[in-house]
Amino acid sequence: MLTELLQGTDAGGFLIIQDSASYSGRHLLKSFINAALHREEAVHVLGFEVSEEELKDGLIGASIHRLHFHNAYTDPLGWTHNPAFTVHQFCSEGVTQLVKQTSQSKPATLVIDSLSWILRHVGPPAVCKTLQQLRKGGAVRAIIGLLHADMHQRGTVGSVCHMATSVITVAPGMKGDEALAKITKRSKSGKVMQDEEIFSFKEDFTVVVQNRPSQLGLKQTETEERETDPTANLTFNLRLSDTEREAKEKLALPFVFSKEKKTALLHSGRGSGRILYEPDANDDYDQEDPDDDLDV
Amino acid sequence: MFAELSSILNASPDSFTQGEFVLVSDRQSDASFLIHHFLSFYLRGDAVSQRLGVSLAQAKEKGQLVFLEGLKESLSVLIPQDTNTGSKAMDFLRDPAVGLKSLYEFPSSVSSSGSRAEGAEEWGPLVLLVDDLSVLLSLGVSVGAVLDFSHYCRATVCSELQGNVVMLARCDGEEEEGDGDDEGSETLLKGLTHQCSLTLHVQGLPTGFCRDIHGQVEVCWRRRQGDGQSTQKKLFQYKVHDKGASFFAPGTSSAVL
Numbered sequence: 001m002l003t004e005l006l007q008g009t010d011a012g013g014f015l016i017i018q019d020s021a022s023y024s025g026r027h028l029l030k031s032f033i034n035a036a037l038h039r040e041e042a043v044h045v046l047g048f049e050v051s052e053e054e055l056k057d058g059l060i061g062a063s064i065h066r067l068h069f070h071n072a073y074t075d076p077l078g079w080t081h082n083p084a085f086t087v088h089q090f091c092s093e094g095v096t097q098l099v100k101q102t103s104q105s106k107p108a109t110l111v112i113d114s115l116s117w118i119l120r121h122v123g124p125p126a127v128c129k130t131l132q133q134l135r136k137g138g139a140v141r142a143i144i145g146l147l148h149a150d151m152h153q154r155g156t157v158g159s160v161c162h163m164a165t166s167v168i169t170v171a172p173g174m175k176g177d178e179a180l181a182k183i184t185k186r187s188k189s190g191k192v193m194q195d196e197e198i199f200s201f202k203e204d205f206t207v208v209v210q211n212r213p214s215q216l217g218l219k220q221t222e223t224e225e226r227e228t229d230p231t232a233n234l235t236f237n238l239r240l241s242d243t244e245r246e247a248k249e250k251l252a253l254p255f256v257f258s259k260e261k262k263t264a265l266l267h268s269g270r271g272s273g274r275i276l277y278e279p280d281a282n283d284d285y286d287q288e289d290p291d292d293d294l295d296v
Numbered sequence: 297m298f299a300e301l302s303s304i305l306n307a308s309p310d311s312f313t314q315g316e317f318v319l320v321s322d323r324q325s326d327a328s329f330l331i332h333h334f335l336s337f338y339l340r341g342d343a344v345s346q347r348l349g350v351s352l353a354q355a356k357e358k359g360q361l362v363f364l365e366g367l368k369e370s371l372s373v374l375i376p377q378d379t380n381t382g383s384k385a386m387d388f389l390r391d392p393a394v395g396l397k398s399l400y401e402f403p404s405s406v407s408s409s410g411s412r413a414e415g416a417e418e419w420g421p422l423v424l425l426v427d428d429l430s431v432l433l434s435l436g437v438s439v440g441a442v443l444d445f446s447h448y449c450r451a452t453v454c455s456e457l458q459g460n461v462v463m464l465a466r467c468d469g470e471e472e473e474g475d476g477d478d479e480g481s482e483t484l485l486k487g488l489t490h491q492c493s494l495t496l497h498v499q500g501l502p503t504g505f506c507r508d509i510h511g512q513v514e515v516c517w518r519r520r521q522g523d524g525q526s527t528q529k530k531l532f533q534y535k536v537h538d539k540g541a542s543f544f545a546p547g548t549s550s551a552v553l
Contacts, residue, residue: 021489024518049447049491051455074451077444079397116490120440150486176528 001183001195002209005166006035012135013142016115016161018149018169023179025170026050026113029146030059031205033111037063041141042108044099048072048087048117049146055113058205068102076117087121092133099139107141110134114146115160124156128163173198178210297336300543304515304532305494309340314421315454317446318462319492321485325511327464327498329536331427334462338423364402370435388437396437396445400452422459424449429488430466430481439480443487450491463488493519501533508551509533513543 005015015032019025036043037059043066047055052069059067075083085098099108112118118127134140149157149169161167169182177200185193198210231238240248252258302308320330339355355361369386387398426449432442446463453459465488467481489495497514517528532543544550 021486024490051451053455074456076447077397079400079448120443148486148490151483151490 001185001193002168002181002197002199002207005168005183005185006032006207008035008039013165014131014135014163015142015144015166015168016147016164017144018147018157018161018167020148020150020171023170023172025146025168027201027205028168028170028179028181028207029111029113029144030055031201031207032144033067034059034205036109037066040066042066042068042106043111044068044070044102044108044140045111045113046070046072046085046090046095047113048076049114058203068108070098077121087118090118090122090127090130092130092137095130095134096137096139107139110140110143112143112145114148116146116148116151119147119152119156119160124159128159131160131163173200177201297340298333298540298543301330301333301541302337304530304543307337309337312337312460314458314460316460316494317450317454317492318460319488319495320462320464320498321467321488321495322464322498323467324469325498325500327466327496328427329541330496330498330513331425331462331464333541334423335425338420338425338460366431388441396432396441400445400448422453422457424453424459424461426461426463428464428466429484430464433480433484439484439487442484443491446488446491463492489518493517498534508535509549510535512546 017025017028017032033043033045040063045055045067047069051073052071055069056064056067070085072085072087074080076085076087077083078086078088089095095110099110115127131143131145134143145164147157147160164186166183166185171180171182173179178198179200181197181199183193183195183197185195187193199207200210202208252260297309307313318334320327320334335352339352339361352361356363366386388396429442429446432445433439446461449461449463453461465481465485467485469482495514495516495518497516498511499514500511501509512531512533515530515532531546533546533549534541534543535549
């Protein structure tokens with residue numbers, strides 16, 4: 001599913017890459033930018049968190065002219081006198097204007113690095129409103145955002161991801177180079193698909209998807225089934241032949257109260273001892289109170 | 297300067313990566329010995345002073361080291377006296393809404409004015425050392441404002457001036473999700489981790505106290521290295537002694553071997 005998403009989000013699509021302090025999602029973000037540039041799309045990046053050099057580092061040179069970096073890194077809060085793009089300019093009119101200035105008639109792909117920066121300064125309702133307006137606006141074909149899930153409360157992360165058509169959560173993998181991606185994709189028909197994949201990067205930011213973690217789970221149950229014959233490879237014989245098995249099943253166990261024993265006790269056969277009891281006058285047999293003779 | 301740590305970080309005073317944002321953090325431990333390392337590492341001139349050690353007073357006189365004593369200045373803001381000659385750096389205490397903009401202007405003013413007297417030597421790239429950021433939280437600054445401050449420091453010192461930034465952030469509590477008293481410093485630590493290119497996290501040993509091993513340091517490189525690995529983590533144990541600190545792989549302490 002990761003490869004499908006890399007090949008192109010549908011128009012009006014909104015993809016979120018969620019990461020945490022233990023694994024940065026920026027490499028995957030760069031892979032998406034790379035893929036979009038290869039598809040000859042114009043890519044506009046609102047860069048809050050990293051500088052232009054750092055973002056462009058490693059991306060392929062030929063189609064780099066289609067990448068427009070809007071510098072919100074040097075002065076996002078307007079502390080100097082000449083800010084390029086501040087966080088408070090993040091509204092649908094501001095962004096649309098920015099995109100239309102530099103782009104041709106084709107709608108562009110908007111990349112936001114990162115949504116967490118904006119959410120820290122502009123509240124979640126305003127951010128969601130702007131994102132929704134941008135999606136419906138038409139100036140922007142698709143939006144890809146990076147979100148640091150451990151920087152916000154769960155409610156904030158949940159509400160922003162609720163608006164997304166696809167969410168990829170990245171985490172470190174078992175081996176050094178690999179990472180784990182949990183993907184949730186919502187199609188237009190309302191169907192939700194989820195998947196987990198292990199992937200790694202090549203030098204040019206292309207993604208190599210490796211075996212899925214669910215396959216490892218299957219292998220484990222197979223080995224368990226193969227281990228169920230303890231009677232093999234012994235120096236003595238624990239197996240039973242057919243006649244032995246029949247005799248074993250016929251054997252009545254000594255202390256088990258089976259049907260045969262019950263009938264034998266209830267209907268005692270001829271020749272077995274019988275006990276007859278006739279109380280005479282000397283026996284104190286009082287039916288009402290058997291303890292009558294006690295002096296208590 | 298700890299020679300072992302320098303080799304672990306693949307850096308020497310003559311050649312180190314520029315534009316780096318180093319985060320030194322600790323949890324229920326004390327990572328200030330690492331600040332000493334970085335201070336003497338960056339103040340180093342040549343091989344001669346290496347052997348003689350670094351004199352901070354001398355560096356301050358020459359103008360190589362500029363010191364802002366935050367707590368002392370904050371006291372002069374909170375308890376104003378007649379002879380108030382403090383810089384404007386700690387003005388955020390008077391007006392929290394302004395944020396740490398004035399504090400940020402301190403290093404940028406130092407770098408632009410160039411405290412270079414006539415005939416003074418040309419120093420290398422600017423290095424900003426902050427010891428420590430968690431004090432700002434206890435002074436009442438919000439986590440968002442501190443993260444904005446560190447962002448601006450990084451944008452100016454690392455990207456524009458190709459200098460280095462080293463910041464210390466401390467945590468008192470256990471690492472846990474959800475609400476806790478120490479939420480501010482946890483969020484600050486996570487935010488700084490996202491921003492930095494190299495982290496050194498100091499913790500006590502998980503098994504308890506030990507006379508010969510004072511704790512463990514986890515070094516994590518977050519930026520892409522030459523060989524293509526995006527994140528690389530290494531764990532070391534350390535022991536602090538009079539002349540410095542020694543670092544070794546876990547289990548190879550001289551007390552054990």
